[in-house]
Amino acid sequence: MSAGAADLAARLAELKRAKHATVLAHVYTVPEVQDAADFVGDSLGLSREAAGLDPSIRIIVFCGVHFMAETAAMLSPGRTVLLPDATAGCPMADMVSDEDVRAMRREHPGAAVACYVNSTAAVKAESDVCVTSSNAVRVISRLAEREVIFVPDRSLGLWVQKQVPDKRLILWDGFCPIHHAMLRAQVEAARRAHPGALVLAHPENTEELLGLADYIGSTEQIVRHARESKATEFIIATENGILHRLRAQNPGKAFHAVSEGAVCPDMKKSTLESVVACLEGELNPVTVDPAVAGRALRAINRMLELS
Ligand code: SF4
Incomplete structure (x- = not known):
């Protein structure tokens, strides 16, 4: 971690304590946000976490996109839910x-x-x-x-x-434009480059791409499958943010992206800077009628x- 990132992480820890806040992050967010979060998960895991938070928590900083923050706000009535970047939406x-x-x-x-x-x-x-x-x-x-x-x-x-x-x-x-941009030719090229690697795909991929997969599951299921599998090399056909978690949890295994371009720009809008600024100023509260x-x-x- 760079000195700047370490300072931001320290400031975030201080703000969380002072404001009784927690940071929830989706597995597609940038690595430094995942590392600073109190909980990292997929939509289901994040919903469950938001619904079961300790009563002392007053603020949720939700590192993800708008519909996720809305869900957290509905599952955590009485708490303030903040989105680090108000423009983070989901085209789908x-x-x-x-x-x-x-x-x-x-x-x-x-x-x-x-x-x-x-x-x-x-x-x-x-x-x-x-x-x-x-x-x-x-x-x-x-x-x-x-x-x-x-x-x-x-x-x-x-x-x-x-x-x-x-x-x-x-x-x-x-x-999902990100999952649909992954192509058969890219999976085939990845298989040629990494013979023996298993292809793990997400149901948001196209039907054609899913036909090439060795395993299909949600991000959380992909994480579990990679951890429990005896295989040691994997080609990952979902948003590349997940690679950070896969590599951190499985140091003896290798993970390759189907495409370096499999990046959701909206998921990358939560940065350590925007998380700190958002909590400091209690910016971008997400509410639902x-x-x-x-x-x-x-x-x-x-x-x-x-x-
Ligand atoms: S990867 Fe981005 S565009 Fe695709 S479903 Fe998730 S938030 Fe929406």
């Missing part, structure tokens, strides 16, 4: 609106609506249940309805559909019950 979450979901419901009366956690609070409020990539198969398979509208990620929906053949998923056409939050929480809590 913005691909579907609450009005789009209402229109889908009108078109398919009787279908349940499941939304990926990568969606706005307004979309969650229109949904019957929320899912993450860790629990989507389990949650959707446990729904009573046979027809399930799934928004916004078509790739995750296609992957779930294959595992729950008794359901009929009606898919929205959203996608209570009427929307009440309905969105029903979908989130149903997920937590079913997963």
Whole structure:
């Protein structure tokens, strides 16, 4: 750690103590933010952490993107949730609106609506249940309805559909631009460069890319699989922020990115500087209209019950 980073980390520790704050970070954030965080995880892990925080915690600095901070705010009523950079959004979450979901419901009366956690609070409020990539198969398979509208990620929906053949998923056409930019040719080139390495992919990848994978799972499942696998070399087909955690936890194993360009610019907007400045000035609080939050929480809590 550089002297500047060490000073910022020390300042952050001091602010956290003084303000009774905690720092939650997604595994796609930059390494120095992950290292400074009190908890690092995927969407499901972060939701659970936000819901179960010690009562003494007054402020959550959420290092991730806007929909995640919204979820934390809804699961932690009474706490202030701060986003280090107010412009950190998720292009996939913005691909579907609450009005789009209402229109889908009108078109398919009787279908349940499941939304990926990568969606706005307004979309969650229109949904019957929320899912993450860790629990989507389990949650959707446990729904009573046979027809399930799934928004916004078509790739995750296609992957779930294959595992729950008794359901009929009606898919929205959203996608993650970062995961969709990874190409078959890049996986093949990585396999040639690292023969014997296992390809670990994320359900947000394209169907074609998932067809090349040795293992498919959420970021948390990828982390677990890499730790428990007897293999020692892996090609990783998700956002490259995860490599920091994989390498730190598995010093005897090698991890290669499918693409050096697999970087989500929004996830990189939380920096150590912006985390410190945000907590110091209590900047960029994220709030959700209570009427929307009440309905969105029903979908989130149903997920937590079913997963
Ligand atoms: S990696 Fe994709 S899904 Fe995740 S925040 Fe970035 S754009 Fe959204």
